[in-house]
Amino acid sequence: MPIIEMHLMQGRSVEQKRAVAEAVAEAVTRTLGVGPEQIRLLITEHSSEEFSVGGITAGRRQELAETSAKKL
Secondary structure, three states: OOEEEEEEEOOOOHHHHHHHHHHHHHHHHHHHOOOHHHOEEEEEEEOOOOOEEOOEEHHHHHHHHHHHHHHO
């Protein structure tokens, strides 16, 4: 029984999460040869301050991008 964890930034719609769940199940079924009823997908959403790259949170990156855009 494959168990898949997916971490996403908050803000995706219910429709988007349903679509990705379906697409992941199809890919895992095709690749591993297991039935879709055996696949578990856990989606965890994170705020922009709970997700960082290179020590800079996504929220801070957005602030920096907005500041740069205003200077142009």
